Structures are given as structure tokens and as C-alpha cells.
Amino acid sequence: MLWVLAKRGLLTPGPPGKVAAQLNALRRWGFSLAGELRAAADRSPEKVAVIDESGSVTYRDLQIRVEALGLALRARHDIGLGSRIGVLGRNHSGTIVSMAAGVTLGAEVVLLNPALSAAAVAAVAREQGISLVLADTDLAELVAGLPTLTESAMDQLVRHAPPGRLDPPDRAGRLIVLTSGTTAAPKGARRRTPTSLAPLASVLDRIPLNVGDNVFIAAPLFHTWGLAGLQMCLALRATMVLRRRFDPVSTVVAMGRHGCAGLVAVPIMVQRLTEAVPHPTIRPRVVAVSGSALPGVLATRFMDAYGDCLYNLYGSTEASWVSIATPADLRLDPRTAGRPPLGTKVEIRAASGLPVAAGEIGEIFVRNGMLFEGYTFASPTQVAGMLGTGDLGHFDADGLLFVDGRADDMIISGGENVFPRPVEELIATLPQVREVAVIGVPDDDFGQRLAAYVVLHDDEQLSEDEVREYVRHYLARFCVPREVNFRASLPRTATGKVIPRDLE
Structure with a gap:
């Protein structure tokens, strides 16, 4: 392990005082999001941490904002050890601040997906017991009816944060990531906090x-x-x-x-x-x-x-x-x-x-x-x-x-085990194809057969028979899709996974 860390520059010597402060932050706060940010701020305070549409912010200033928001959330909203809050934000420094402030207080922070509907967000909030949501301003409509702090409200909290300092909670705060929910409702998965590098x-x-x-x-x-x-x-x-x-x-x-x-x-x-x-x-x-x-x-x-x-x-x-x-x-x-x-x-x-x-x-x-x-x-x-x-x-x-x-994608077609992925990989090699998804569908004769959903590049043409013949030439007969459906796009999650239930 040490040689990997050395090769990536993590063991490079630095100013003794800053190295000591970095190690002390990790000792006190652990390797949570809060500990990693504090350690980075102590070792490289003037280093630019984030560049986004609002400009740049250093590690020191990012940590100052996290500390202020944490103090304000504790004083104004009683967030602390055992609380469960939601963060509904896109990629910008404010989302990092919200996540780190919650973890700093010992709260469990549920990371909400902006692509969810308002009804789905409400269902997740009920299931996860979320008491407060920190949300991007343009996403606040997704959490109507829930106690919510938008970006302007959080800015106010930071500016008027009470004096004091935050000490490590008795138990480190945790992040809860929602599963993709492509085949079922998203579930909350507790992320493990690392105990070392x-x-x-x-x-x-x-x-x-x-x-x-x-x-x-x-x-x-x-x-x-x-x-x-x-x-x-x-x-x-x-x-x-x-x-x-x-x-x-x-x-x-x-x-x-x-x-x-x-x-x-x-x-x-x-x-x-x-x-x-x-x-x-x-x-x-x-x-x-x-x-x-x-x-x-x-x-x-x-x-x-x-x-x-x-x-x-x-x-x-x-x-x-x-x-x-x-x-x-x-x-x-x-x-x-x-x-x-x-x-x-x-x-x-x-x-x-x-x-x-x-x-x-x-x-x-x-x-x-x-x-x-x-x-x-x-x-x-x-x-x-x-x-x-x-x-x-x-x-x-x-x-x-x-x-x-x-495992649940595999189908049995005419007694043969068939996997959609190799068929997807093959169809994707056709130069006319921009993207493709293959899933199993019921079939009266074979029990199940494959169906292909194909998106073509602009100004390209391809017929259903041409796709089937291409698959038949390279793969077994039972791999040939029963249906080839041409679509303008494929339904995907925010991370690019195809949502099978939205194909049929």
C-alpha cells in the first residue's frame, strides 16, 4: 500500500507544522468526508479546492463555510448526532459544503437524486426519515411540503452563524447513497467510512x-x-x-x-x-x-x-x-x-x-x-x-x-440460457448504431426471446432484418432478437443506466 501512496505523491514531505495539523485532523475526525476536507485544508489551505460556475474557492475557505453551516444547522435546526438530512444538489461547491456539514455534525446524509419525481423524493424522504432537506434553488419544488433550505437560505445561515467551533461527534456521520432504481424503487445504502488510506x-x-x-x-x-x-x-x-x-x-x-x-x-x-x-x-x-x-x-x-x-x-x-x-x-x-x-x-x-x-x-x-x-x-x-x-x-x-x-437479466429461450449483453455489444459495432439496449421479453413459442432497442446516428438507416441477420451471422440462433425497435433515444438514469421498464 505504501508504495502506491508514495507513487501518487501522498507521502511527499511538507512543512512540519502543516503535516502535523493534517495528521491531527485525520486522527480526530477520521477518514470521513469531514476529516478528509479538514486534513486537506490544514495541509494546503491556499490550494484551490473547487472551480465551478460561481468561481473558485480554496480549501481553507471551503472548510470555513462547512464549519459555519454546521454551527448554524446545529443552533437553528437542531441537527446533530442521529439526525437524518437530505442533500438535493447538482455538482457545485455548495453541494460539497452541505454534505460535509451534515457529516461533521454526526448526521446521516441521504444523497437525493435530482432526476427523481416529486412523488419519488417524498417517498424516499418518508422511508429514510429525513427531517430537513438542503436543496439547490431550482430543485426546491421537488421537496415541497418538507422542511427545506435553499441556497440563499444556507448563505444566510453561513453569514449569521453563531460563534464557536465544532468537535468530532461521538459517532462519525455517514452518507447514504440511493441505488439506481432501474428495476425497483431506490433503496438507501449506508456508505462505510474508511478507517485508513x-x-x-x-x-x-x-x-x-x-x-x-x-x-x-x-x-x-x-x-x-x-x-x-x-x-x-x-x-x-x-x-x-x-x-x-x-x-x-x-x-x-x-x-x-x-x-x-x-x-x-x-x-x-x-x-x-x-x-x-x-x-x-x-x-x-x-x-x-x-x-x-x-x-x-x-x-x-x-x-x-x-x-x-x-x-x-x-x-x-x-x-x-x-x-x-x-x-x-x-x-x-x-x-x-x-x-x-x-x-x-x-x-x-x-x-x-x-x-x-x-x-x-x-x-x-x-x-x-x-x-x-x-x-x-x-x-x-x-x-x-x-x-x-x-x-x-x-x-x-x-x-x-x-x-x-x-443474474435477473438472463433469459431462458427454448431451453437455452441467453444473456443480453453480448448481443448489445455486437449490435453496437454496427457503424449506423449510436446506442442499443437488449432485454428479455415473453414469447409464446420459446418462453422468452430477446428484444433490441436501437438508436441510430443522425441520417443513418438500418432495417430490422439487417440487425437480425448481423446477429445471426455472429451468434447462435437463440440470440437473434425477436423484435428490433428503433427509438430516438433510450431512457436512462442520471448515471447513464438504461431503465428497462421504460423500454417496453
Whole structure:
């Protein structure tokens, strides 16, 4: 672990007083969001922490604002240990302040998805027992009827915060991330608070971000991957470039203007970048993606345009990370999910619970230092200390992991087990296809068959028969979609996952 941290610059000596203050902050506050921010502010107070549409803010000023908001929330709204608050915000410094202030007070902070309807937000708030919501001004209508502080109200609280200082709570505040809810209502998953730098070293082992880098975080902060990007950047005392809404052209412009070495994104954003800016002038060192499946054809297309800088982290809200594919892995086979990083154990298990041999498909189980602590109203499913992901996959002979699909995505067609993902990957290689989703649908003759939903590039044409013949040429007969539906777009979550129930 130490050699990874040293390689990324985390063990570089600094002014003794600032290093001592940094270590003391971590000793007192731990490796929570609050502790990481305080440690960064103590070590590099003048370093720019965030650049967003409102300008730039240093680590010292960010921490001052967190402290003031925390004092005001405690005094005016009785938020403290055991409270549960919601944060409903897009990517900007205010969202970070809201999250860190709640954690500083020992509260449980539920990260709400701005893409949810008002009814869904209300249902989540009831289920999670949220007593107060800190919301972006333009999102306040989603929490009508709930006690809410908008951005202007929080600014007032900060300006008129009572004097004093906050001490570490008896129990560290926690972040609760909502699952994507593509197949069911979103559940609250309690994020584990790290107890050391080991989880950070696991990710940095294969994603080479360094201390002091400028990093554009495009992935939503309310999602596990955007949150991971935030936590990595705080630990690295990086400068985070944030925008409330993702736009591919302005992202490339901002990365060039601010000299960003890294981009934290979801795969659909990478696709939009290749479409909008196919011949970029920037050459980032790291483009790290997660949050949904990365199509192999997209991985190759992106690296051909932006260079071999693409890193794909396969994980989930519950598992954090399972494996990471480096550019070298993706050049070997762009469909791979890579290899388990430092300190991570992955096994493929059969339905019996026993591990299977290389090449055989089974459920993916993982153990690492950041497995979630459980849903807010349920316990995680584990076998021998390893968490079942619900995904099916296999290792090849070289130790590369491949995800074959969700266990509940697999269909039985005419007695054959059929996975939609390989069919998706194949159809995506057609040059006319912009994006595609394949799901199982009922069939009177075969029990189930596949249906493909295809979005074409502008001014391109393709027939249903041409898609079927293409699949028939390369895959087995039972993989040929019964239906091929052409759509203008696919329904997706904020992190780019296709919502199957909205396809039919």
C-alpha cells in the first residue's frame, strides 16, 4: 500500500507544522468526508479546492463555510448526532459544503437524486426519515411540503452563524447513497467510512491520479462514482472542476482551460464526448468511468480519439469497486472489466456457492475494504465474508474479468440460457448504431426471446432484418432478437443506466 501512496505523491514531505495539523485532523475526525476536507485544508489551505460556475474557492475557505453551516444547522435546526438530512444538489461547491456539514455534525446524509419525481423524493424522504432537506434553488419544488433550505437560505445561515467551533461527534456521520432504481424503487445504502488510506490505495493502484491534479468531476456527486471522485480528490488535495449540468463541448473547453489531468465520468458522457468533440486538442492522463456498463466499441473509439487514458471501474453502490480495467487491459479486450485492484478479492461462484474454474460463468462475489454496511432497512447478502453482486461473469485464462450480465437479466429461450449483453455489444459495432439496449421479453413459442432497442446516428438507416441477420451471422440462433425497435433515444438514469421498464 505504501508504495502506491508514495507513487501518487501522498507521502511527499511538507512543512512540519502543516503535516502535523493534517495528521491531527485525520486522527480526530477520521477518514470521513469531514476529516478528509479538514486534513486537506490544514495541509494546503491556499490550494484551490473547487472551480465551478460561481468561481473558485480554496480549501481553507471551503472548510470555513462547512464549519459555519454546521454551527448554524446545529443552533437553528437542531441537527446533530442521529439526525437524518437530505442533500438535493447538482455538482457545485455548495453541494460539497452541505454534505460535509451534515457529516461533521454526526448526521446521516441521504444523497437525493435530482432526476427523481416529486412523488419519488417524498417517498424516499418518508422511508429514510429525513427531517430537513438542503436543496439547490431550482430543485426546491421537488421537496415541497418538507422542511427545506435553499441556497440563499444556507448563505444566510453561513453569514449569521453563531460563534464557536465544532468537535468530532461521538459517532462519525455517514452518507447514504440511493441505488439506481432501474428495476425497483431506490433503496438507501449506508456508505462505510474508511478507517485508513487502504481503500484509496486500492483505487489509485490502477487509476493514476496524483496529489495536486486538476480533475473535472462530471459524474453526479449524489452517485457512488461521483462521490468516490470527490473523496479521491479531497485525499489528493486536488482541484475539482465542477459544472451543474454536463455538456460535452463545454467539458472539453473547461478541461483545457484549467489544465485538467483527469476526468471522472460515466460511460454515456464519454460517448457524448466522442460524438461532440471527435478530434480533441486535449490529452488527459486519466479518464475514469464507472456507473454503468462500458460498451467495448465505445472504449476503443474513445481511446483512438483521446489517447490511451481510459480506466473503467466496475462496481456498484453496494460493492464500491470490484475490478478496474486499465487502457492496456481495454486494448487487449475492450469488453473486459479488468482485474481486481490492491486488497480486493473476487471469486466467481456457482449456484451451489462453490468457486468455478476460469471460463465458467457464475455470480461475481467480492471482498474489499469498502463494502457497504447494508441497506437502511435490510442487511447485505454475504457468503464467507464476500458480497454477491447479483452480476454473472467469468475470468479468462489471463485473469481478466468479464461481466456477462445481471443474474435477473438472463433469459431462458427454448431451453437455452441467453444473456443480453453480448448481443448489445455486437449490435453496437454496427457503424449506423449510436446506442442499443437488449432485454428479455415473453414469447409464446420459446418462453422468452430477446428484444433490441436501437438508436441510430443522425441520417443513418438500418432495417430490422439487417440487425437480425448481423446477429445471426455472429451468434447462435437463440440470440437473434425477436423484435428490433428503433427509438430516438433510450431512457436512462442520471448515471447513464438504461431503465428497462421504460423500454417496453
